[in-house]
Amino acid sequence: MALLFKSDADRAELWVPAIRARLPEMEVRVWPDLGDPDEIEYTLIWKPPAGLLAGFKNLKAIFSLGAGIDHLASDPKLPPQVPVVRMVERGLTSGMTEYVVMQTLFHHRRMLDYRDQQACETWKILPFVPAWKRRVGIMGLGVLGSDAAEKLATLRLDVAGWSRSPKALDGIDCYHGSEGLEDFLARTEILVCLVPLTDETRGILNADTFAKLPAGACIINAGRGGHLVEEDLLAALESGHIDSASLDVFHDEPLPAGHPFWQHPRVVVTPHVASITVPETAIESLAANVERMEAGLPLENVVDFKRGY
Numbered sequence: 001m002a003l004l005f006k007s008d009a010d011r012a013e014l015w016v017p018a019i020r021a022r023l024p025e026m027e028v029r030v031w032p033d034l035g036d037p038d039e040i041e042y043t044l045i046w047k048p049p050a051g052l053l054a055g056f057k058n059l060k061a062i063f064s065l066g067a068g069i070d071h072l073a074s075d076p077k078l079p080p081q082v083p084v085v086r087m088v089e090r091g092l093t094s095g096m097t098e099y100v101v102m103q104t105l106f107h108h109r110r111m112l113d114y115r116d117q118q119a120c121e122t123w124k125i126l127p128f129v130p131a132w133k134r135r136v137g138i139m140g141l142g143v144l145g146s147d148a149a150e151k152l153a154t155l156r157l158d159v160a161g162w163s164r165s166p167k168a169l170d171g172i173d174c175y176h177g178s179e180g181l182e183d184f185l186a187r188t189e190i191l192v193c194l195v196p197l198t199d200e201t202r203g204i205l206n207a208d209t210f211a212k213l214p215a216g217a218c219i220i221n222a223g224r225g226g227h228l229v230e231e232d233l234l235a236a237l238e239s240g241h242i243d244s245a246s247l248d249v250f251h252d253e254p255l256p257a258g259h260p261f262w263q264h265p266r267v268v269v270t271p272h273v274a275s276i277t278v279p280e281t282a283i284e285s286l287a288a289n290v291e292r293m294e295a296g297l298p299l300e301n302v303v304d305f306k307r308g309y
Contacts, residue, residue, distance in 0.1 A: 003042040004056075006031035007065055011279075015044070018279045022287045044286060051077040060293055061085055063286055066277055067092055067144060068224060069303050070197045084303040089285040091278025093147050099222055099274035100138075100148040100192055103246040104157070107190055107218040108134050112244050112266060131156040137188030139204070140195035140223065141167040141174065142309070144275070148194065160184060164200070164307075185212040190220065197224040198308030207232040210242055219245040222274035226251065230261075237266050248274040 003026050005015055012030045019028050026042075029035055040056045046065035053062060054077040062084045064072060072084055106112075110126050117124055134157050138149040141163040153159045153171050160173040162184040167174050175184040185191070191213060195201045205221060206229040219242060221228050230251065236242035246268040247261060253272055261267045289299050303309060 001025060001041050002027040002029055002035065002039045003044060004029050004031060004034065004040050006043070006045045006048055008047050014279045015283075018283045019044070019286070022283045023290060026290070042290060045072075047071045048075070050075050053077070053082070054079050061289065061299060063087070063289070067096075067275070068197065069309065070224060070226070073303075073305060073308070083299055084305075085289055085299055086301045086303055086309070087277055087282060087285065088143055088301045089277065089282040091281035092275050093143055095275035095278070096144045096194070096222065097148045097151050099248065099270075100194070100220065101151055101155070103220045103222075103268070104136055104152060104190055104192065105155075106246065106268070107220070107244060108136075108157070112268075116265070132158055134158060134189060135160070135187050136190045137162065137184055137192065139184075139191060139193045141169065142194070142196070145192075145194040148192065160187060164195075182212055185209060186214070188217065189214055190218045192220045193223045193227050195223055195227065196309035197226050200308070202226050203229050205229060205233065207235065210236040213242070215241050216243045217241075218243050219247075221245070222248045225249040225253065234260055234264075237264065244268075246270070248272055 003019065005012060005028055016028050016030060019026060037056050038058055041058055041060045042063065043053065044063045044065055053059065053075065059079060059082050062072065062082055064085065064087050066087055069084060069086055072078060113126055136152055136157050136159045138145045138159065138161045141149065141161045145161065146169060149159050149161050149169060149172050160175065161167065161169060162175045162181060164176065166176045193205055195204065205219065205227050210232060219233065233242065233245060244266040248270045249272055255261060255269060261269055292299055
């Protein structure tokens, strides 16, 4: 029984010992060293070359190394009979919540404005809005979005959430579907995008969405680069309708040199680090599912490609 590991960064030295310690019966191979492809039954993978997975005729399950699965869904030769499993683990969730809380408070407390004042050696106290009067909207109430919404609410921020289908969270006003989106946007001053990337959500952060937000709203995109229409955000920033943005994901990664976001005074750029899978906690999720598969039990967190996540 063999597992193929592939990351888009040199992290094998962290993952392989952890996998072997938790699943000692598993032979771990690191891309591009495949050995005999017919012996590979599992993959823990990120951004595989198109068609790679179709070459493993005894593959039992495909585990995504991160929360997103668009890097797999885009493969036209992805074997349809093999289950694809999203990465759901507490380290990933904790990291995303940290990022969302940090960026939300950054915009809530107007830190960009204070940074600009520092550069000009200006000592001026800006108008203060108490947390319970700051309206934050989390777009996407899956595992990551729900945890972030709940943690923000503990800080007494006025938090609402929006999702494709109805959800219920204690202390959170929840909206859903196309009929609930406009009301959700109208009350949201800081918009956080954490929805999965699907055909329905591609380009959801666009001019129409921005126009439905209150003037001076802020955008935080920690979902996928495909959610954002970059030209529309630049135009909304230029007009002043959108005050500022924190962006962790982009259409092209790394963000190309000379891109307008790099030097934009109202944009915070981070290099897709909002949440990084933590080996020591992720291995438990992986191992539990491998053990379920070997015992003939259904896998957890299997992707439904009809929904897109």
